[in-house]
Amino acid sequence: MADTTNMNSLINSAIENHRELEGPLLPILHKIQADIGFIPTECIKLISNALRMSAADIEGVISFYHHFRRTPPPAHKLEICRAEACQALGARELERHAMKHLKAKYHEISADGSVALEPVYCLGNCACGPNILLDQKLIGRVSPARFDEIIAGLLRN
Amino acid sequence: MKVYVPNDSTALSLGAEDVVSRLREIEPDLEIHRNGSRGLAWLEPLIEVESHNGRIAYGPVTAESLSKAMLQGKSHELLLGDIEQHPYLAKQQRLTFERIGKIDPENLADYQKMGGFDGLRRAIASPPQAIVDQVKASGLRGRGGAAFPTGRKWQTVLETSSDKKYIVCNADEGDSGTFADRLLMECDPFCLIEGMVIAAIAVGANQGYIYLRREYPLALERLQAAIDKSRKAGFLGKHILGSDYCFELEVRLGADAYICGEETSLLESLEGKRGLVRSKPPLPAIEGLFGRPTVVNNVLTLATIPFILARGAEEYANYGTGDSRGTITIQLAGNIVRGGLVELAFGTTLRELLVEFGNGSFSGRELKAVQVGGPLGAYLPASKWDLPLDYEAFTAAGAMLGHGGIVAFDDTVDMAQQAEFSMEFCALESCGKCTPCRIGSVRGAEVLARIRQGQQIEKGLELLEDICETMEKGSLCAMGGLTPFPVRSAINYFPEDFQPVEVK
Numbered sequence: 001m002a003d004t005t006n007m008n009s010l011i012n013s014a015i016e017n018h019r020e021l022e023g024p025l026l027p028i029l030h031k032i033q034a035d036i037g038f039i040p041t042e043c044i045k046l047i048s049n050a051l052r053m054s055a056a057d058i059e060g061v062i063s064f065y066h067h068f069r070r071t072p073p074p075a076h077k078l079e080i081c082r083a084e085a086c087q088a089l090g091a092r093e094l095e096r097h098a099m100k101h102l103k104a105k106y107h108e109i110s111a112d113g114s115v116a117l118e119p120v121y122c123l124g125n126c127a128c129g130p131n132i133l134l135d136q137k138l139i140g141r142v143s144p145a146r147f148d149e150i151i152a153g154l155l156r157n
Numbered sequence: 158m159k160v161y162v163p164n165d166s167t168a169l170s171l172g173a174e175d176v177v178s179r180l181r182e183i184e185p186d187l188e189i190h191r192n193g194s195r196g197l198a199w200l201e202p203l204i205e206v207e208s209h210n211g212r213i214a215y216g217p218v219t220a221e222s223l224s225k226a227m228l229q230g231k232s233h234e235l236l237l238g239d240i241e242q243h244p245y246l247a248k249q250q251r252l253t254f255e256r257i258g259k260i261d262p263e264n265l266a267d268y269q270k271m272g273g274f275d276g277l278r279r280a281i282a283s284p285p286q287a288i289v290d291q292v293k294a295s296g297l298r299g300r301g302g303a304a305f306p307t308g309r310k311w312q313t314v315l316e317t318s319s320d321k322k323y324i325v326c327n328a329d330e331g332d333s334g335t336f337a338d339r340l341l342m343e344c345d346p347f348c349l350i351e352g353m354v355i356a357a358i359a360v361g362a363n364q365g366y367i368y369l370r371r372e373y374p375l376a377l378e379r380l381q382a383a384i385d386k387s388r389k390a391g392f393l394g395k396h397i398l399g400s401d402y403c404f405e406l407e408v409r410l411g412a413d414a415y416i417c418g419e420e421t422s423l424l425e426s427l428e429g430k431r432g433l434v435r436s437k438p439p440l441p442a443i444e445g446l447f448g449r450p451t452v453v454n455n456v457l458t459l460a461t462i463p464f465i466l467a468r469g470a471e472e473y474a475n476y477g478t479g480d481s482r483g484t485i486t487i488q489l490a491g492n493i494v495r496g497g498l499v500e501l502a503f504g505t506t507l508r509e510l511l512v513e514f515g516n517g518s519f520s521g522r523e524l525k526a527v528q529v530g531g532p533l534g535a536y537l538p539a540s541k542w543d544l545p546l547d548y549e550a551f552t553a554a555g556a557m558l559g560h561g562g563i564v565a566f567d568d569t570v571d572m573a574q575q576a577e578f579s580m581e582f583c584a585l586e587s588c589g590k591c592t593p594c595r596i597g598s599v600r601g602a603e604v605l606a607r608i609r610q611g612q613q614i615e616k617g618l619e620l621l622e623d624i625c626e627t628m629e630k631g632s633l634c635a636m637g638g639l640t641p642f643p644v645r646s647a648i649n650y651f652p653e654d655f656q657p658v659e660v661k
Contacts, residue, residue: 022364022447023409025429030371030410064431064588065412067371083333084528085564087578088491089519121415121582122331123372124339125170126564127198127489127496136374140170 004042010035011043015050025051025061029068038069076115076154078102079133085126090143094130095119097144101151112156158228159207160187163258165194165343166375167336173202175220184228193344195258196498197245205240206230214240245514250476251500252484253461254337257344262379265386268347274392276466280355281400288359289315292462294470296482301327301418301455302530302559303635304481304548310452313442314360317450322362324353324404325427325446325453328369328376329411329418332531334490334562338456340498342369342376345460346383350406352459354397355466356452357404365406366446368423371413380408415532415586419634420453422588433590434634455560457486476502481547491528491564492519501546508542511565522567526651528575530559532582533639535646536572555642572651576644577605583640594637597628601644611657618648618655 014031018024025047032043039062048055062068080095095106103111106119123131128140132147139150162168162177180187194201203216208230214237215227226233237243251257260267268274280288293308314322326349330338342349353365369377384406387393395403409427411417417426421435424446445451461483465473474482481503487510489496494516511517511524518524526536535556537544544554551558566575583598601624608617625641632638648655 021407023427023429026409026412026426030412061429061431065414067412067414084532084575084578085334085490085562087575088564088566088570120372120413121586122333122335123166124330124336125167125198126334126336126491126562127493128167128171128201129491131170133372138166138170138375140167 007036007040008042008046011040011046015047019050025053025058029062033068037073038071041070074109074114074116076135077118077133078115078151079118079120079123081121081123081129081131081133082119083122083126085122086129086131089129091130094132094142094144094147098147098151101148102155110155114156115151115154158184158187159190160228161190161192161205161207161212163194163202163204164191164262165340166373167198168194168201168203169375171201171217172219176202176204176218176223179220179223180228183223183225187228191261191263192259193257193262194340195240195246196254196340197240197243197495198497199495200237203237203240211239213238214243245495245497245499248514249500250484250502252464252473252476253348253457253486254341254345254498254500255464256348257340257498260345262344262346263382263386265347265390268345272467273347273463274351276463277351277354277392278398279466280358281398281402285315285359285361288355288466291465291470292359295465295473296470296477296480297458297461297465297473298481298548299455300457300461300486300560302332302557304558307454307458310442310454311356311360313440314362314450314452317443319450321364321447321449322360323446323449323451324356324360324362324365324459325420325424325451326353326365326367326456326459327418327420327423327453328367328373328456329423330373330456330560331370331415331418332533332560332562334528334564335488335531335560336490337486337488337498337561339373339376341456341460342373343379346376346379347387348460348463349380349456350383350387350393352462353406354393354402354404355462356454356459358397358402360450360452362452363403363405365404366427367406367408368411368417368427369408370411377408377410384408414588415582416588416634416636419636421634423453424451431588433588434636436633457560478502478504478545478547479549481549485546485558486561487546488562489515489565490562492524492567493517493565494519503547504545506543506545507537507563510546510563511542515565518565518567520567520569522569524565525568525570526566526572526575528564528566528643529562530557531562532579533557533635533642534559534562535642536566536575536650537646538650541650555646557639557642572647572654573605573609576647577602577609579640579643579647580605583636587636591631591633591637593628593631594633594640597624597632597637598640600624601628601640605644608655614655614657621648
């Protein structure tokens with residue numbers, strides 16, 4: 001996690017590198033989240049000044065998109081596909097299993113503090129479900145047993 | 158010795174990198190080539206070994222099942238032989254997808270060896286109106302789902318004068334059960350770029366955007382690499398292939414909002430706003446991105462353009478039936494043995510796809526329902542599987558082909574639960590601009606939850622139909638307008654699932 005000075009410089013460079021684009025707000029937010037892990041409140045005023053947009057408009061954009069998070073993330077992000085093609089192959093069972101195993105519901109963090117559990121609606125691997133995206137890595141045909149193997153190395157004891 | 162190992166998301170999700178590591182251990186001198194997937198998802202990772210008799214395929218291969226016998230092209234229980242002779246592929250008509258799995262997606266020379274950029278060369282040599290006429294004559298309709306004639310859309314943009322025009326590719330492939338856009342972008346990214354450059358020349362645009370969903374990180378990498386290479390080789394940027402045409406292209410990422418697959422919501426998102434749906438008119442072809450005339454086309458629509466320009470409109474229009482010309486790309490998904498990509502001329506039936514290509518359910522149980530066309534498409538029971546795949550036939554049956562996704566469910570599926578999910582999904586993903594969609598979906602999900610608990614079923618179903626009617630007729634876009642389709646189809650075709658548990 002970045003300290004405050006470093007965080008501000010990451011935010012400023014995200015703004016500077018994208019402000020000349022047409023429709024720069026989403027690219028800026030993506031870059032900030034990629035570098036810092038979330039969208040810190042500190043960045044709103046900086047973006048607002050740079051893009052001449054009201055803080056309310058920026059907050060409105062951030063809250064519209066499920067991808068942007070406002071709090072620091074844990075070490076790992078686990079996304080389980082909830083969409084129909086994965087449902088047809090047991091995604092509902094997998095999500096129940098995962099929630100029990102991680103002791104967390106969707107949008108929560110596992111009991112040990114290491115994994116953020118998030119729903120996702122389609123990963124485009126619909127012939128090989130159920131699918132998960134673990135820290136940007138797509139894994140197909142995830143049975144509950146396979147899930148336990150994958151997750152074993154991530155959880156803190 | 159040469160071995161080909163696919164590097165698309167499906168193969169990687171099933172351990173293709175582990176296969177590569179194991180190959181290096183077994184045979185350090187091996188020449189390992191990476192190609193895209195041929196779209197036979199159930200056989201991934203599908204490796205091919207070069208021999209005197211051409212490529213010999215094995216699949217699905219894992220690091221554990223890999224053996225030396227394979228590297229010598231010998232018999233093995235995973236031996237598939239020449240994959241192009243496999244009925245699943247041999248029976249297809251691959252036009253848009255003719256190169257996937259055969260070429261290295263990152264290799265520009267590979268792309269050009271298989272006809273890549275021939276279409277662009279023809280386009281540069283033709284007057285813009287002649288390009289638009291070719292697209293019209295091909296009969297190509299929007300493959301994103303709405304099936305609007307592509308040539309007509311381009312004509313409008315061509316005729317609308319403006320200081321700036323845009324080509325926007327809708328790569329926000331959010332429908333469950335669809336992965337054709339992803340395959341195209343991961344396995345043949347230059348093809349999409351070529352299609353966009355041709356569109357730009359045809360309508361007089363010089364800026365393009367590919368709006369790609371965040372959930373496709375590999376497609377992002379491939380597209381960016383392909384854009385850089387195309388620019389360096391003179392296929393993008395200033396003075397394309399020495400002509401006066403200039404076109405810049407950029408990939409923009411979505412941020413997990415299903416609604417941004419709706420074209421006006423997508424444009425709002427590209428402008429850096431909340432993805433709220435716009436009222437139409439004005440059409441995006443007249444007032445689109447930043448108020449300028451804009452072509453918004455799906456990945457597959459644009460990726461079909463190079464074929465039409467290179468081989469001629471007639472060649473493309475020779476395939477298909479009625480007003481559905483050319484090929485449709487079906488994606489077999491969900492509970493099915495042989496899931497994958499099937500590109501065929503319009504006119505095949507669902508049953509043929511499910512049985513002959515799909516080979517029945519993955520679980521071995523009876524297939525009960527298929528959902529065609531994504532989360533806003535109808536659930537169809539076995540009695541409807543003789544419908545020919547054709548835009549008009551599906552519309553007449555109260556269903557839609559959409560982007561061509563077919564999701565199969567076996568007899569363990571609870572259709573009332575699926576109906577409830579449809580409403581929940583709409584509530585979650587509604588942009589909130591219009592009331593029927595924003596409120597109707599929430600109320601619809603509540604009513605369905607009560608019905609599933611056996612409370613006041615008759616009254617509930619009556620209310621639900623009322624909500625469906627309001628959503629269908631009063632919503633601003635297809636999200637609220639089509640959510641009633643899966644809900645109603647579940648109720649009409651599977652009424653037994655809406656009865657109290659004791660009766661079930």
